[in-house]
Every structure is written in structure tokens, then in C-alpha cells.
Amino acid sequence: MATSTLTDTPAPPPAPESHAPRRQRSLRYWLDFRAAPYAYVAPFFAVFAAFGLYPLIYTGWISLHEVELGTQDQRTWVGLDNYTTMLGDDRFWKALTNTFTIGVISTVPQLLMALGLAHLLNYKLRASAFWRVAILTPYATSVAAGTLVFALVFGRDFGMINWFLDVFGVSPIDWEAGRWTSQIAIATIVTWRWTGYNALIYLAAMQAVPNELYEASAIDGASRWQQFRKVTVPSLRPTILFTIVVSTIGATQLFGEPLLFGGTAGARGGTDGQYQTLGVLLYQQGWGLFHLGRAAAIAWAMFLILVAIAAVHALITRLLRRA
Amino acid sequence: MLTVHKRTRRSTALTVSAILLATLATACGDDGDDSGDGGKVTLNLGLFGTMPYEEAGLFEEYESLHPDIKIKYTSPSDEQNYYRTLQTRLAANSGLADIQAVEVGRIREVVETHAAKFTDMSKAPGVKEGDWLPWKWQQAKAADGKVIGLGTDIGPMALCYRKDMFAKAGLPSDREQVAALWESGWDGYVEAGKKFKADYPDDGVAFMDTASGLYNAMIASSEKQYYDADGKVIYKDNDLVTKAWDLSTEAAEAGLTAKLRQFDTAWDQGFSNSRFATVVCPAWMTAHISDKAGEANKGKWDIAAPPAGANWGGSFLTVPSGGKHVKEAQELAAWLTAPEQQAKLFAKNGLFPSSSKAMEAPEVSGATLEYFDGAPSGKIFSESATSIPVTVLGPKDGAIKDNVSNGIQLVEQQGKDPDDAWKSTVETIDKDVLG
Numbered sequence: 001m002a003t004s005t006l007t008d009t010p011a012p013p014p015a016p017e018s019h020a021p022r023r024q025r026s027l028r029y030w031l032d033f034r035a036a037p038y039a040y041v042a043p044f045f046a047v048f049a050a051f052g053l054y055p056l057i058y059t060g061w062i063s064l065h066e067v068e069l070g071t072q073d074q075r076t077w078v079g080l081d082n083y084t085t086m087l088g089d090d091r092f093w094k095a096l097t098n099t100f101t102i103g104v105i106s107t108v109p110q111l112l113m114a115l116g117l118a119h120l121l122n123y124k125l126r127a128s129a130f131w132r133v134a135i136l137t138p139y140a141t142s143v144a145a146g147t148l149v150f151a152l153v154f155g156r157d158f159g160m161i162n163w164f165l166d167v168f169g170v171s172p173i174d175w176e177a178g179r180w181t182s183q184i185a186i187a188t189i190v191t192w193r194w195t196g197y198n199a200l201i202y203l204a205a206m207q208a209v210p211n212e213l214y215e216a217s218a219i220d221g222a223s224r225w226q227q228f229r230k231v232t233v234p235s236l237r238p239t240i241l242f243t244i245v246v247s248t249i250g251a252t253q254l255f256g257e258p259l260l261f262g263g264t265a266g267a268r269g270g271t272d273g274q275y276q277t278l279g280v281l282l283y284q285q286g287w288g289l290f291h292l293g294r295a296a297a298i299a300w301a302m303f304l305i306l307v308a309i310a311a312v313h314a315l316i317t318r319l320l321r322r323a
Numbered sequence: 324m325l326t327v328h329k330r331t332r333r334s335t336a337l338t339v340s341a342i343l344l345a346t347l348a349t350a351c352g353d354d355g356d357d358s359g360d361g362g363k364v365t366l367n368l369g370l371f372g373t374m375p376y377e378e379a380g381l382f383e384e385y386e387s388l389h390p391d392i393k394i395k396y397t398s399p400s401d402e403q404n405y406y407r408t409l410q411t412r413l414a415a416n417s418g419l420a421d422i423q424a425v426e427v428g429r430i431r432e433v434v435e436t437h438a439a440k441f442t443d444m445s446k447a448p449g450v451k452e453g454d455w456l457p458w459k460w461q462q463a464k465a466a467d468g469k470v471i472g473l474g475t476d477i478g479p480m481a482l483c484y485r486k487d488m489f490a491k492a493g494l495p496s497d498r499e500q501v502a503a504l505w506e507s508g509w510d511g512y513v514e515a516g517k518k519f520k521a522d523y524p525d526d527g528v529a530f531m532d533t534a535s536g537l538y539n540a541m542i543a544s545s546e547k548q549y550y551d552a553d554g555k556v557i558y559k560d561n562d563l564v565t566k567a568w569d570l571s572t573e574a575a576e577a578g579l580t581a582k583l584r585q586f587d588t589a590w591d592q593g594f595s596n597s598r599f600a601t602v603v604c605p606a607w608m609t610a611h612i613s614d615k616a617g618e619a620n621k622g623k624w625d626i627a628a629p630p631a632g633a634n635w636g637g638s639f640l641t642v643p644s645g646g647k648h649v650k651e652a653q654e655l656a657a658w659l660t661a662p663e664q665q666a667k668l669f670a671k672n673g674l675f676p677s678s679s680k681a682m683e684a685p686e687v688s689g690a691t692l693e694y695f696d697g698a699p700s701g702k703i704f705s706e707s708a709t710s711i712p713v714t715v716l717g718p719k720d721g722a723i724k725d726n727v728s729n730g731i732q733l734v735e736q737q738g739k740d741p742d743d744a745w746k747s748t749v750e751t752i753d754k755d756v757l758g
Contacts, residue, residue: 070410158592177736263587271732289755
């Protein structure tokens, strides 16, 4: 196990050569035991500082200015104006609500379906490797390709779904125009793409559940469904929590699907902003309208939301562990 | 263990040599920028969308006329992405190509914020002001008289219509008689639409593609649009904007439109599946129509004169002053926009010339389009071009127009009340564009 080597005590230093001067020896000792560990972890911190921390702080700095893309050299200090404008703008709240609703209608069915799929794949199956690879294929497709195909499938005039509904006499639905219909369509794309991925994570966790638990419950007369509910799901609790957090973060950042689903109105999140998420709003302000300061303020708002989600996660984990 | 170790080392070596090779390759590539090619000067062009110089063979021709020049170009299809990159590079004043194309919707913004970073093209060798339509020349002119860009093409508008559908709806289908339907103005166009809707047997076919297309055409045919001559934003009080808004939302509410968005996939599908009978078409759109509507609809489309002459689109070629080969770049830009080359581009690719001299050339004035049942496109678009008003442009014209078009779609697609839609449109423009 990789972790065991980390906790091992380091091998004792080689016996110092008797004729070496003491000062040199202590320098070498210092280099080896005090400085070297820092040198080993330094690359990570250097890279994180350059590509993580610096952009984060710089974005915060930009968000306190009025900056336009074309004239980045002319910055005007505006303090928290970008934030007050953002909080006073209906579209920000609409985007936040949309992000939340699309997040819920994509994440909940997605994780439930993944759990069910993992349970099925956990049985002894013929060609199990094939099925496992098969459910992962959507994940291997690019967001753009998947979304463009789904945009056609959900098309108003020539989409497959409307054609199918027409068979049952349902008149065509303008999926993209409606608030709920468009959000359902986008949630479908997300669900399609991520269900298999989550199923495989659940499957891996299921296979780590000790067989004795199942045997014991079988002796006690538990049915398959009872085994699933009383043995599998409780054992999977940490994994389920992990997938919920990862999916929530993914949902908060949702961007490519709504942008491409909307075609030429993508950056607005639809004519009426009916499926504009926070990510798309950021893109529209920064890269459609060239207001970099406002876009930076939205980026920081998203960052704070993610920090809040992480805090809630930590809290729940602690409560679960105590329980 | 040993084999694993060996393999890692070998793969490390491979990776390192691959990185080295890549670095070498880019280093060589950069060299080509200068004079690596046996003393040749390489000119880089930043183009966008469909600017078919390469396809029309003009680069090849220029290189054979000037053996010491080598031309390279990039041409992203999306103008929005192109302009974003251009703005970043202008702000940093680095990374610019020797020649940069600028779209008409952006030209005023570039003139007003970055004129100092461009060379004065009116003083470039071989450039004669009189070759261009006067209004096209003026659009790229800064307050101090400097002209930063030479006009490439313009987009005079006409009306493309399905003659077979017109016949089915009991309307005239001959292009002269069709033009007479809306001779009185855009109201006539909407009136014809109402007749079409009442009499056409299939409800799945709309009279026009989009209501915003109608708005766009109406506003483009008026002198004053969003700004006045002093650069003040006046669209809220401009009667012509109100009139165009009212008529196009009326058309939307009367169900005359196919409720699409131009340049969406569904709009393209609308052409191939015959979902609408008319579209306001600038000259450059004829190529798009014949491409999307396909062989099956050949000869069913035709072109009629519009109620009023109007312009949509067209670009400029500019030469940033920080480039390494400013003189050579100016010569190339002047040559590419010269009347002879403009005429060739129209004949081969349907880009209508911005040069009044090129418009008189027989290959322009006598041009016909076989796909549109042999319509005399040269004559129709030339007539539209000569009646294009001298419009007052402003820096945010493009963004304001996009927002008003979206506002019309609020009525058309979302079924909102036109007054509410106008209010929210004005609010958005104040916040996003002018704020």
C-alpha cells in the first residue's frame, strides 16, 4: 500500500564518516532532513501558486475594477460596484436558480440510476467487462459532440423526440423555448454523460463490501432488496456522499451543455435566459459583452458558492462519522 | 521490476525528445515569419468567416505577381471569437497580423478606441478614394481624417422568395410583379404575408423565416439607426426604430414567421425542408441559401427587388502600424480591395463589391444566378446598392442590434407582450451595452 510507506519511519541516516569536518556534516544533515522534504513538495506549491492561487487573487483584483476586454490597460477602481450590480441584477438570481434547478433535475436521477446500474453490474454477468465499458462510453464523448446531437434530437421541427411524440398524437414541443422543457433537455444531456461514470464508482465500492455481510444477512433470511437496502447502501455511504459532492460541483459549473444547446442564443441561455446558468452568465458578460470586471465578480461569487458547498459537505461528513 | 524500470526510462527519453522536437519545429515556424524563406517576406492575414481570397485564387495570383512575397492567413469561422482575439491583441498591442479584417458592425468601435494603432490607408500606394462608395469610405474614417481600413465587400439586400409557394398561395410569382407587391414599403411585405398565410394550403409553411430579419432590413434602410451624428445614443426616441419594432412584432404576432433564429441549425434545416417562403437576403446570403436549400430546391427560389435599399454586412482590411512589413501589407490590402479583385470575388463567390467602379464591370452588372432561376443578381443588387442610405454608425451598433433582435424573439418565440418585451430590451441594453 502506498500509504503505509508514507507512515514508515525514515531509514536512519548512514553513519557519518569519522574524518569529515563536523560543520559540513551538520549542513548535509540539515539539507537531507530539513530542506529536502520542502524541496520535494515545492513543485506542487509552485505550480499551485502560479496556476491556482495567482489567477484566483488576480480575478478578485479585477473584479474590483471596471475593465473592458478591448482596453485592458485602462482600469478604473470601482470598489464593490461590480458585486452590488450583480446582486441587484435579476439575471444573476435567475441564473443561480437555473443552475440549482438544472443541477437537481440532472444530479438526482443520475445518481439513482447509477446506483441501480451498479447493482445490476455487480451480479455475475456474461461479458461483464463489455457492459462496464459500454456504460462508460457517453463519458468518453466530448461535451460538444454530445450536446450538438442532443440539440438535434430535441429539435422543434425535425427532432426525433417530437417525431416520436407525434406518433401518439402529441403536438410538437418547442423544447428550447420553454423554461422547464429546455432545462429537462439539458439535464438529459448531463445525465446521459455522467450516469455511467458514477455507476462505475459505485460498482468499485460495492465490490469492496465484504462478502460475509451478504452471507450473514442471507442466513438471517434477507431478500435481495433487503440486502441492497440494509447492506449495500449503508456500506456505500461515503462513496455516495463523494459522488454527490462531485456532481454538485459539476452542476454549479455547468457551462458547455447550455451554451451549445442554445445555438446562436446560447450565450444568453435562451431568448429569455430560460436556461442561463452562472457559468454561461459569466461567459456572456466577459466574452460576449467584454465586461471583464463584471465577469470576474461572477467568477468570485461562484467560487464562494463552491466553498459553501464544501463546508456543508465537511459538516455532513462529521455528523455522519459521529452518528 | 527491471523491465518496468527500463520501459519508464525509455518512455521518458521519448517524451523528452518529442518535446525537444516540438520546440525545434516551432522555432523553425517562427523563423518563417521573417526572412527564412530565401529572402521572401511573409505576410500574415487575420481573416474571419467566409472571406474567400484563397478560394478565388487571389493569393496565388498575388504571389506570382510578387515572387518575393509569401502569404499566410488564418480564418476562424466565428466572427465573435475572431473579434475577441483581435481586441485582446489590440489592447496588448502585440501578436497582430500584418493585415487584420474588421466587420462593419465593429469598425466604429475600432476606429474610436484604437485608431492610433493602425496606418492611414488613404495614403497607401495605389489607393484612390473615388474607387469606393462614399459611405463605405467614410465608415473607416477617424475624426482626424485618418482612414484605417479599406472596404472589401458590402451586403446590399434583396428579397429571396419561393416562387412555387407564391404560386400556390395565389400570389404573383414573377419577380417584377412580386417586387410590385411591396413597392409601397415594408408594410406591403407584411400585407402580402397575411394574404399568403390565409391562402397557403399548408400551415407548416411560414411566410418569412424570422421577424428579426424583417426588423434588421427595415432599420438598415434608414439613415439614422442607433446613434446620431454627434455620437449620442438615440434609438429609444428614433421613430424608425419604433416603426420597425412595431411592424416586425406585428408580423410575429400574426404568425407570419417560422419562429427560427438566423444561422441556427434549425434555420438551415428550414431551407432544406421548405419551411418558409421568403427571407431578406443580402448578396452574400445567396451562396448560403443555395448551399443549405440544396439541389432539390434549385430553380424554386428567385430574387425580387426590396421595398428599400439597405446594407447588411461587409468588411474592411486594416494594416496595424506595429507590423514588421507595413509597406508590403498596405500594398497587398490595396490590391485585394482594388476594383478588379472585387469584381472577381463577386463573379466567383457572390461577395458584392464596395467599389463603385467594380459595380460597373460587366461581370458584376450582368451577373445572373442559375440557382435562383437565372435571376439577374448583378442588376438587382446593384440597384439596391445605389439606394443604400448613408447611415450614421456608432461603436455599439452590433450589440444594440443583437439585443433588439432578441427582444423581437421574446414576442415571436416566448409570446410576450410587445410593450413588455421592449421595456426589458431597453433595460438590457442600458445595463449590458451602454452601462
